[in-house]
Structures are given as C-alpha cells and as structure tokens.
Amino acid sequence: MTVYTLRIELGPNPPMFDPDEGEEVRCDIDIDETHTLEELHEAIFEAFDRWDAHMYEFMAYDEDGMATRSYAMPENYEGSPSWPPMEPEQIERAISQVGAGDESEETKERFRELRRNPPQEGNAGETTIAALNPEQLGWLYYQFDFGDNWEHIITIEDSREGSLDGDPEFIETHGPIPPQYHDPAQ
Incomplete structure (x- = not known):
C-alpha cells in the first residue's frame, strides 16, 4: 500500500483576502491509496479551518495539463459527462x-x-486515490463553494510504502489561512 503526501495550494479565487505579495497559502496532508476523494475533501475542509459545508468538485489533470475527468460530490453525482x-x-x-x-x-x-x-463524471465518495492512477496524475483541481469559488491545486509531493490507521493526516500549513467568509468590516 502507498501513502501520498499531497500539497493543497489555495488558488487566486476568491479574491477576498490579501496575503503578503507572493506568499503561498497551502497545507500538506498525508493520505493513503484507499482513501476517497470525499475523505480528501473533508481533510482539506478541516485543514483550511472551514465550518460551513458547501458543494465541491475535483477535476483530474494529466502530465500535459489536460483535464481528464471530473469527480462530483456524492450528493450531486448523476453519472453525467464530465463536461x-x-x-x-x-x-x-x-x-x-x-x-x-x-x-x-x-x-x-x-x-x-x-x-x-467526455468521460462519465466520477463519484468523489466512491473514487479512491489509487483509482486516480497517481503515477500518471499531473495534478487535481479542487473547487469548494460554488458561490465564493475557493480554488485549490493539489499535487503529489511525496509517496512511500505504508498505510494510515484512520483518516487522512494533516501535516502542516504555510501562509495565513483566510477565513471562510470575508468580514466586510475589516
């Protein structure tokens, strides 16, 4: 079995916060090949200190930067084309x-x-990390909250033999994690 260290980098949307110029906002999470994309979503939700649930979606990209398939959250999964x-x-x-x-x-x-x-969309609740073919995966795009459009880029930073007992494990955060909702009074 394989454990992957994933780097989840916060993208430029939503433009509700102003981190220091050039400063990345990211977190690293260990996840093993048996975990699902839904479990990855939950780990990201916790790592980025979110508290209000919203819709989410993953999109897989290959090494050429080409979108290869989307993965809907279980409640929205219809088996439709990815696009x-x-x-x-x-x-x-x-x-x-x-x-x-x-x-x-x-x-x-x-x-x-x-x-x-287009390929049929995948169900994030049923799709394991192993099913993504991590060796061929370029990166994942993860969008949370289709109103505020929190964008994330997920890359594999490391892999090793082993397994995790339980849920994916949060490793570290870099940069200021913005609040889920911008306070206009600030």
Whole structure:
C-alpha cells in the first residue's frame, strides 16, 4: 500500500483576502491509496479551518495539463459527462486559443477525443486515490463553494510504502489561512 503526501495550494479565487505579495497559502496532508476523494475533501475542509459545508468538485489533470475527468460530490453525482461535448469547430478554436499549436499531434488528438466524448463524471465518495492512477496524475483541481469559488491545486509531493490507521493526516500549513467568509468590516 502507498501513502501520498499531497500539497493543497489555495488558488487566486476568491479574491477576498490579501496575503503578503507572493506568499503561498497551502497545507500538506498525508493520505493513503484507499482513501476517497470525499475523505480528501473533508481533510482539506478541516485543514483550511472551514465550518460551513458547501458543494465541491475535483477535476483530474494529466502530465500535459489536460483535464481528464471530473469527480462530483456524492450528493450531486448523476453519472453525467464530465463536461459538455464540444463540436469540432469549438475544439479547434480551443486548441488555437490556448496556444497548443506546439503540442504533438498525439496530444492534440487526445484533447479532441476527450472533448468530443467526455468521460462519465466520477463519484468523489466512491473514487479512491489509487483509482486516480497517481503515477500518471499531473495534478487535481479542487473547487469548494460554488458561490465564493475557493480554488485549490493539489499535487503529489511525496509517496512511500505504508498505510494510515484512520483518516487522512494533516501535516502542516504555510501562509495565513483566510477565513471562510470575508468580514466586510475589516
């Protein structure tokens, strides 16, 4: 069995707080391959000192930075496509707009296929870390609270043989954790 150290970095949204220029806000969590994305969500919720539950979603990206599948929270899981299918003209426009002209034909064709035929969304409550194929995973995008849009980038920092007894384990925080809700009086 494998234990992964995940780095969860707070993204630029929502722009409700002003950390020192260039200062990262992140936390590290140990999780083993048997834990689910729902358990990862709960660990992030605690690590970032949140108290009011909201909707969330994960999106897996490969080593080329291409979105490969979305994972809905169990209460919202419908088995729908990960994203709406795109028409060929939309796909080609997307390739040109993101500056992917230098990518290999194989990468562009993979992108075309994923956009024409999106994979079925996964259920975060049933998807284990092992099912994400961590060795092939580039990173995860995690969005919490679709109103305030808290964005996070999750990367694998380390892995080792072993297992955890119980829940994922919080390791450390770096930077000022902003409050879940901005106090306009401040």
